[in-house]
Amino acid sequence: MELSDSVVRHLRAVVDLPDLSGTRYELEGEIGRGGLGVVYAAVDRQLGRRVAIKVLDGEEEARVIAGLEHPAIVPVYDAGVLPDGRAYYAMKLVSGEGLDRYLRAQPQAGRQGAPAAAARSTGAAAPSIHPAGEVSLSERLRLLQRVGEAVAFAHTRGVLHRDLKPQNVMVGSFGEVYVMDWGVEGVAGTPQFRAPEQAAAGAALDQRADVYALGALLQFLLPAGAPHPLRAIAAKAMAADPGGRYTDVPALLLDLQRFQDGLAVAACPDTWWQQTRRFAVRNQVLLLLLAAFVVVKFFLFFLRWL
Amino acid sequence: MNKIVTGIVFGALLGFLDGATAWFTPDVRSMMQSILVGSSIKGLLVGLLSGWFARKVNSMKWGIVFASTLGLLFAFGVALMQKDHYLEIMLPGFVTGAIIGFLTQRAGAPSKQTV
Numbered sequence: 001m002e003l004s005d006s007v008v009r010h011l012r013a014v015v016d017l018p019d020l021s022g023t024r025y026e027l028e029g030e031i032g033r034g035g036l037g038v039v040y041a042a043v044d045r046q047l048g049r050r051v052a053i054k055v056l057d058g059e060e061e062a063r064v065i066a067g068l069e070h071p072a073i074v075p076v077y078d079a080g081v082l083p084d085g086r087a088y089y090a091m092k093l094v095s096g097e098g099l100d101r102y103l104r105a106q107p108q109a110g111r112q113g114a115p116a117a118a119a120r121s122t123g124a125a126a127p128s129i130h131p132a133g134e135v136s137l138s139e140r141l142r143l144l145q146r147v148g149e150a151v152a153f154a155h156t157r158g159v160l161h162r163d164l165k166p167q168n169v170m171v172g173s174f175g176e177v178y179v180m181d182w183g184v185e186g187v188a189g190t191p192q193f194r195a196p197e198q199a200a201a202g203a204a205l206d207q208r209a210d211v212y213a214l215g216a217l218l219q220f221l222l223p224a225g226a227p228h229p230l231r232a233i234a235a236k237a238m239a240a241d242p243g244g245r246y247t248d249v250p251a252l253l254l255d256l257q258r259f260q261d262g263l264a265v266a267a268c269p270d271t272w273w274q275q276t277r278r279f280a281v282r283n284q285v286l287l288l289l290l291a292a293f294v295v296v297k298f299f300l301f302f303l304r305w306l
Numbered sequence: 307m308n309k310i311v312t313g314i315v316f317g318a319l320l321g322f323l324d325g326a327t328a329w330f331t332p333d334v335r336s337m338m339q340s341i342l343v344g345s346s347i348k349g350l351l352v353g354l355l356s357g358w359f360a361r362k363v364n365s366m367k368w369g370i371v372f373a374s375t376l377g378l379l380f381a382f383g384v385a386l387m388q389k390d391h392y393l394e395i396m397l398p399g400f401v402t403g404a405i406i407g408f409l410t411q412r413a414g415a416p417s418k419q420t421v
Contacts, residue, residue: 286405286409289370289401289405290405292401292404296398296401297327297330300393300394300397301330304394
């Protein structure tokens with residue numbers, strides 16, 4: 001008896017499903033695959049709420065995430081070992097879409113560094129949460145800042161992400177941002193977002209590897225025609241030599257904030273003309289008033305001679 | 307430095323500078339000393355009141371309007387005492403007041419609010 005391809009696919013899927021018997025969870029179905037594990041939707045029978053279950057080969061990722069309590073890091077509810085020996089952890093089920101899908105509603109011609117990646121969702125098929133074509137530059141920068149804050153917080157706890165990429169950033173229904181798939185030792189990262197030093201097996205990494213990934217993420221977020229200072233910030237963060245990058249994530253975020261405040265950024269210092277122009281723009285009211293004072297004085301001076 | 311002190315400092319300084327430009331009017335050069343003192347005091351008073359206003363009202367537009375009106379009124383008072391040079395005194399006084407109003411709104415620490 002020969003089985004059809006669809007039947008074989010279904011059987012394979014069923015075999016891969018985790019056995020949650022003995023846990024408090026009831027499996028609903030697979031909702032995504034990450035680099036280190038598969039994510040399923042489930043129902044917590046005790047609390048009557050939906051959760052996301054991630055099945056892994058080891059418990060390290062669960063311990064890493066459970067130790068990070070931050071608004072942009074998915075909270076871990078529970079962890080354990082399945083009857084088949086695989087580790088799992090239960091976390092908040094985020095209703096939203098990956099950053100790459102979130103931006104895909106507004107295709108940008110000539111966007112640099114946009115990897116072709118499969119969409120990933122962690123909930124039921126969620127519709128795009130924004131009208132097409134309305135992801136503004138300020139919104140893109142806000143998203144990056146939320147990601148940066150989560151990563152900076154993790155660094156203060158001695159945790160590196162190691163695999164930052166658009167697919168590992170979820171944008172929720174209310175615009176909240178979650179950083180997912182925190183990497184463990186030995187994760188190679190994703191080439192387009194991976195620091196050069198990360199490619200070497202057993203390389204000693206520090207927070208500048210995540211700075212590189214953040215710079216790549218910024219480059220991914222920037223639309224065509226983005227201001228030069230932003231591209232300079234991304235380029236500085238993505239310097240091949242770790243010594244040439246921002247020393248840490250807060251330094252990168254500070255430069256982004258300086259750009260948004262209309263100040264000069266460390267990534268591309270202003271020329272004297274740009275400094276003068278920036279001063280004039282920020283103080284145009286004062287300069288107009290001073291000019292008015294001078295004009296009045298000159299007017300009165302010449303009036304006396306008429 | 308709070309807004310009142312900011313207003314006093316900038317007001318006195320700008321008042322002094324405003325008075326100093328009177329040197330370009332030969333008729334009044336003999337009275338430079340009294341002009342400088344009077345103009346500085348006028349600016350100081352405008353700055354004091356503008357600083358007080360800036361503590362109460364956080365609005366660049368109204369700060370400038372308030373201070374320029376004060377500057378105009380004080381300048382009118384000075385011109386009335388002189389009974390001469392109305393335009394030469396009031397017009398710069400008006401603009402100086404506007405500058406003081408801008409500076410008190412922009413600079414200086416706002417008043418602390420208690421809950």
